[in-house]
Amino acid sequence: MPHPFTPVAVVPVDVRKARVHEEGWQSWSPSGAYALRDEPYRPTNANWATVCYRPGGTVPAGAFQGEGLLALDPGDGSPVRLWAAPEPCKEVPSFRLTVGDGVAEISADGPVKEFTGTDIQEVLGEWASSLAVEAPRPAPTVWCSWYEYFTAVTEDDIHENLRAMDTLDLPIDVVQIDDGYQKALGDWLTLSGRFRSRAGIADAIRARGRRAGIWTAPFLVDPASDLAAEHPDWLVRGTDGGPLHAGRNWGHDLCVLDTTHPEAAEYLASVFRTLVAEGYDYFKVDFLYAGALEGVRHTGADALTAYRDGIGLIREAIGADAYLLGCGAPILPSVGLFDAMRVSPDTAPHRRPEAGDFSQPGQDPAEFTGVGRQWQHGRFWVNDPDCLMARPAVETRERWAAHVEATGGLVASSDRLLSLDQWGVATTRRLLEGVDRVGVDRVGGDR
Structure with a gap:
């Protein structure tokens, strides 16, 4: 109550x-x-x-x-x-x-x-x-598949952009595969039909001197996933005894993985250990609010304790050298857990969000909250203002690029690189080159 x-x-x-x-x-x-x-x-x-x-x-x-x-x-x-x-x-x-x-x-x-x-x-x-939080490590520069391809991304799209980074001579440290490679939320190690091999992609990225990154939403489970069907006891319960409802997105109702359940915790840890073994060492973990929702958990732990312990489980699985970026995360309960943190709603190719809700994707809400949380940068983590989009189809791309640059935080390009015009290439290169990358390895962990 x-x-x-x-x-x-x-x-x-x-x-x-x-x-x-x-x-x-x-x-x-x-x-x-x-x-x-x-x-x-x-x-x-x-x-x-x-x-x-x-x-x-x-x-x-x-x-x-x-x-x-x-x-x-x-x-x-x-x-x-x-x-x-x-x-x-x-x-x-x-x-x-x-x-x-x-x-x-x-x-x-x-x-x-x-x-x-x-x-x-x-x-x-x-x-x-x-609060005396340890100063964050410098962030690597990133290319992310999301804002060009969304969930329709294919393995061939990743390879095309990997080649384009070399062609355009862009100083990108990490190539991050975003949502769309997996079969379902929760079934993280089962590939969608658009991908052939996660390990193979990681090998190709590393062979070009870059680091492999990957997206997960570790606390979310699709009710239609194999995990939900095979292990319903791994889900946080609501007060009615059924699975806790964590909202709806991607056209799906969402459930929550109960990381206080020993078998569920081991499953999640094994997912991240597998990704590390395949060559990934940059992890974006998203929709983290789900891990802090009030519900009935296996151990009876309160929501914030369960959330922080769940992130600790992920950190232990990926190791201290891997880079961990949080998103959709409860802000204050996350202090001290992440290298970088999204500090705003998603950006978008358009300025205004749907229905005027400033939690929804749009450049205006991303700017409003990103500016309002600038005080967190360098004190709690590296601020992530969300991705740079510099292709001609993006509304007011000049203004959005100026916002990303002004934050001084994580810089991640999210265009099909071959679609960039002269301004887009020059702006992307300039923002990536302007990042303080002292102490950041191209391949391997941060020094």
């Missing part, structure tokens, strides 16, 4: 100038600063509320809400104030702010620590630094 909200502070504000920073629950949850008269971005339907926001965290109209963090610039010259979770990896309370008669009232449904600073980004950064 959720805890009740209790008062934390009452702060006088200049309603014309004050701004409030909402920290969203996970990578895709809108996060950033608003004027007090703004309407914050909220989910537009129940499915996106589960997939992209904090489940059960419905916000009343007229209120601002941050998950584990809320910052307020009163706008009257007084210090910026930040309310934060004392132990964000263990408990992430919600903070709520309402305004009336020139004052902001802040409440929370859990423990609170308060900090002050001179501006919102500065106080967020100082709070992040106070």
Whole structure:
């Protein structure tokens, strides 16, 4: 049961100038600063509320809400104030702010620590630094199949782009195979009909002096998968006794792998050990929110403990030298677990998201939340602003490239490279060359 909200502070504000920073629950949850008269971005339907926001965290109209963090610039010259979770990896309370008669009232449904600073980004950064997370390693440069081919990617597409990297002389360290190589969510080692050999692709990538990367959504299971049919006891259960519903995507209902079940945990570890043995050492793990959903687990572990232990299981399987990129992940519970983290919703070839929901793919929501979370870069992980798309068909590609460049974070190209025009090739090369790659090997682990 959720805890009740209790008062934390009452702060006088200049309603014309004050701004409030909402920290969203996970990578895709809108996060950033608003004027007090703004309407914050909220989910537009129940499915996106589960997939992209904090489940059960419905916000009343007229209120601002941050998950584990809320910052307020009163706008009257007084210090910026930040309310934060004392132990964000263990408990992430919600903070709520309402305004009336020139004052902001802040409440929370859990423990609170308060900090002050001179501006919102500065106080967020100082709070992040106070957690003393080890500085992240430099990120490799990446090519990713997703934004050109989506789930229709083929093995031949990977080989074509691998050759094009050499032809165009692009400084790409990692070639990442994204969603589409596998038969189903959960059946990670069974190939779709468009692929012949994962190990063979990894060998071809490494033979050209690059590193092999691969995508998984390790906590998701398709109900139609072999895993779900053969091991229904490996799934997190809902309160009704059936499989926990983790939302719907790809036209499929989604279930959750229970990594507290010893056999399920061993299965997931064996997937990653197999990928390492095949030559992969860069891993994008996606849709991680599923591992932190409340449900009935084998051991009775709480959701955040199960989530962090599940990521720890993956890290142990891939080894300390492999590079681990999180996405769709609950932000504060992930601190200290990843080399890099997606800090925004997906980008897209278009600017505006469907139905105006700023958790959905689009350049505008990716920019809004990416800018709002810039304070995390270099303190928790390398920020991933999402992929560069520089082909002519992409709307406002110049503006999107400028955003990717300004973040100073992970740079990943996601075009069919032979489709790039002169501007696209030059921009892709310039952004890749601008990455700080000191300490990054082309083949093998980071030094």
